[in-house]
Amino acid sequence: MQHRIIAATASAMLTVSAGAAHATSFVDIVDPVNPTFTQALGINDASTIVGYGNATTFNGFQLVLPPVPANFTRQNVPGADGGTQVTGISGTGTTVGFSITGGVTNGFAQTGGTFTTVNTPGSVFNQLLGINKAGTVAAGYFSATDVGGATGQQAITVAGGPSFIAPVFTNINAALPANTNSQATGVNDSGLVVGFYLMADGDFSAFTDLSGTITSFEAPGSASTQALGVNDLGEIVGDYLDAGGVMHGFLDDAGVFTNIDPSGSTGTTANGINDQGRIVGFFTDANNNTIGFVTAAAVPEPTTLLLFGSGLVGLAFACWRRSAPGKRA
Numbered sequence: 001m002q003h004r005i006i007a008a009t010a011s012a013m014l015t016v017s018a019g020a021a022h023a024t025s026f027v028d029i030v031d032p033v034n035p036t037f038t039q040a041l042g043i044n045d046a047s048t049i050v051g052y053g054n055a056t057t058f059n060g061f062q063l064v065l066p067p068v069p070a071n072f073t074r075q076n077v078p079g080a081d082g083g084t085q086v087t088g089i090s091g092t093g094t095t096v097g098f099s100i101t102g103g104v105t106n107g108f109a110q111t112g113g114t115f116t117t118v119n120t121p122g123s124v125f126n127q128l129l130g131i132n133k134a135g136t137v138a139a140g141y142f143s144a145t146d147v148g149g150a151t152g153q154q155a156i157t158v159a160g161g162p163s164f165i166a167p168v169f170t171n172i173n174a175a176l177p178a179n180t181n182s183q184a185t186g187v188n189d190s191g192l193v194v195g196f197y198l199m200a201d202g203d204f205s206a207f208t209d210l211s212g213t214i215t216s217f218e219a220p221g222s223a224s225t226q227a228l229g230v231n232d233l234g235e236i237v238g239d240y241l242d243a244g245g246v247m248h249g250f251l252d253d254a255g256v257f258t259n260i261d262p263s264g265s266t267g268t269t270a271n272g273i274n275d276q277g278r279i280v281g282f283f284t285d286a287n288n289n290t291i292g293f294v295t296a297a298a299v300p301e302p303t304t305l306l307l308f309g310s311g312l313v314g315l316a317f318a319c320w321r322r323s324a325p326g327k328r329a
Contacts, residue, residue, distance in 0.1 A: 034054040038290060062089070125141060139184055
């Protein structure tokens with residue numbers, strides 16, 4: 001079977017509200033080494049994309065558009081026998097992610113080809129998930145004292161600066177409405193952090209954190225919402241689970257929600273967005289392949305909008321989350 005390396009741009013409907021639908025175009029990203037499994041996870045303002053292929057032994061990459069085979073550059077932590085996921089890239093080109101060595105998951109930051117391990121003190125599991133220009137990272141970790149997983153993963157930020165020589169770790173989990181399982185997934189240059197946390201009913205809620213002020217929210221009509229990326233305009237992307245059990249990507253622009261669903265998708269995650277409004281993520285197709293994508297242009301401004309509250313992300317909501325393949329624990 002011949003696999004695609006780059007698919008033709010295709011239109012897909014972006015539902016905003018009942019009776020209001022708009023279209024944009026998507027370009028498939030297919031890792032030539034791992035053509036049945038590719039996740040695009042981060043994008044910066046230079047439209048450099050990071051992600052990984054292969055669901056078993058992760059194979060990290062960095063990609064400059066357009067996504068043709070020659071542009072895939074491998075980015076794997078040396079000696080990581082379980083593989084590498086590259087999850088975020090800053091405006092200065094520093095990348096972050098995590099790797100598995102000897103069964104242990106370690107966070108990393110990479111600048112100029114040099115990898116630096118970044119693990120929370122007293123932790124046994126670390127994932128670095130997003131980074132801004134100042135070197136502040138959104139992340140999550142498991143504590144070594146979390147016997148039986150009672151606390152679960154905890155959302156944190158890491159102020160690493162340009163070198164990550166003496167990083168400063170700040171716990172967000174303790175400030176959330178529920179504290180049993182959380183991740184910080186993205187951070188913009190203003191310090192706005194996004195992520196999600198587990199509620200008492202077993203569902204997940206998305207959140208924003210700006211200087212310690214926590215706001216919870218959900219996509220309209222969702223049984224689950226997780227925020228996964230944010231740009232400097234405060235636009236947030238992520239995914240949500242609808243009442244029928246289908247995963248949709250979303251864009252939240254000041255409380256206006258737009259579905260992000262490429263044609264042929266049976267489940268979509270929008271994972272990163274740059275300041276030009278280009279969105280990256282991945283979807284599952286009818287053959288159960290995981291295909292990365294990037295929007296070919298910014299998602300258009302709808303002419304008919306359904307507003308939810310005011311401010312950056314609107315009113316607080318409650319919600320749930322399903323783990324996306326690979327990136328989230």
